[in-house]
Amino acid sequence: MxxxxxxxxxxxxxxxxLALASAAVTYITGSVTAxxxxxxxxxxxxxxxxxxxxxxxxxxxxxxxxxxxxxxxxALGANSRLQITTYRYDRATQRGNxxxxxxxxxxxSITGAIARxxxxxxxxxxxxxxxxxxxxxxxxxTMAGMIFVEVNGGVIDFTFNGQTITVDxxxxxxxxxxxxxxxxxxxxxxxxxQGTPTGREIIAALGGLTALSNEINSIxxxxxxxxxxxxxxTSPGTGTGSGVGTxxxxxxxxxxxxxxxxxxx
Numbered sequence: 001m002x003x004x005x006x007x008x009x010x011x012x013x014x015x016x017x018l019a020l021a022s023a024a025v026t027y028i029t030g031s032v033t034a035x036x037x038x039x040x041x042x043x044x045x046x047x048x049x050x051x052x053x054x055x056x057x058x059x060x061x062x063x064x065x066x067x068x069x070x071x072x073x074x075a076l077g078a079n080s081r082l083q084i085t086t087y088r089y090d091r092a093t094q095r096g097n098x099x100x101x102x103x104x105x106x107x108x109s110i111t112g113a114i115a116r117x118x119x120x121x122x123x124x125x126x127x128x129x130x131x132x133x134x135x136x137x138x139x140x141x142t143m144a145g146m147i148f149v150e151v152n153g154g155v156i157d158f159t160f161n162g163q164t165i166t167v168d169x170x171x172x173x174x175x176x177x178x179x180x181x182x183x184x185x186x187x188x189x190x191x192x193x194q195g196t197p198t199g200r201e202i203i204a205a206l207g208g209l210t211a212l213s214n215e216i217n218s219i220x221x222x223x224x225x226x227x228x229x230x231x232x233x234t235s236p237g238t239g240t241g242s243g244v245g246t247x248x249x250x251x252x253x254x255x256x257x258x259x260x261x262x263x264x265x
Contacts, residue, residue, distance in 0.1 A: 023050050023087070025050065026046065027063075027065035028062075029061070030061050032056065032059070032062055034054045034057075036055075052087045053084065053085075055082070058077065063076060068089070070089045074100065074107060075209060075216055076105065077105055077106035077208040078205070080107060081102075082101065082103070084100060085101045095113075095117050098123075102140055102142055104127075106140070108137075109124060111135050119134050120132075124140065127145075129159065130159045131158055132159070135155075138151045138152060139206065141206060143202055144177070144201075146199070147174070149172060151168060155168050170185060171185055
């Protein structure tokens with residue numbers, strides 16, 4: 001009996017640990033599904049939980065906002081596909097690891113306790129790029145071979161084709177299908193996006209995420225869903241401005257001053 005009781009205790013601990021590896025869906029519009037491995041997709045509703053290994057898909061004119069156990073917030077725009085590749089969090093130590101993979105579409109992410117305590121253990125993949133997190137608020141769109149990232153607060157390390165670029169608050173980076181990488185102020189990169197049909201689609205996707213700002217702000221800043229830990233001290237970027245960049249480095253990587261547009265339109 002003692003052996004069985006010990007095994008049951010171990011199973012209970014395992015399930016308790018598994019329960020930490022999840023996010024609560026706080027907002028949905030339109031059609032959102034989640035799929036774990038080869039299991040059939042399931043419809044996601046407000047209040048549902050999504051776990052490590054799940055792939056979330058939003059349909060046209062659809063969106064979702066979720067809050068992870070450590071306070072991290074992720075918002076998905078329309079026609080997006082996001083895999084929760086890795087997510088583990090220990091409430092007692094407020095440490096863990098997180099890897100989200102944006103296969104396509106648009107996502108805004110605000111990091112939580114894991115990024116504050118283990119920044120090296122938090123990353124986001126977008127197509128062939130990897131984004132290292134130092135505790136921040138940023139937006140990603142990947143579409144038709146292009147990857148766009150803007151930083152609203154904090155700092156990211158953007159790695160693409162063997163190059164790593166540090167992108168600070170108020171700045172953005174854009175990769176093109178031919179491998180060219182540009183960086184500059186958010187205004188400068190927006191102006192570059194305006195010049196192509198795909199670029200304008202990216203701007204439209206960013207507008208969809210902007211429409212989720214109230215829903216995001218309602219759950220961030222705040223405490224994690226389990227009531228322990230907390231997000232890093234970041235907040236959505238605001239303000240206007242522009243800068244003049246000077247090209248530096250290989251592969252068309254350019255510089256520029258601070259600022260961001262008042263809206264993505």
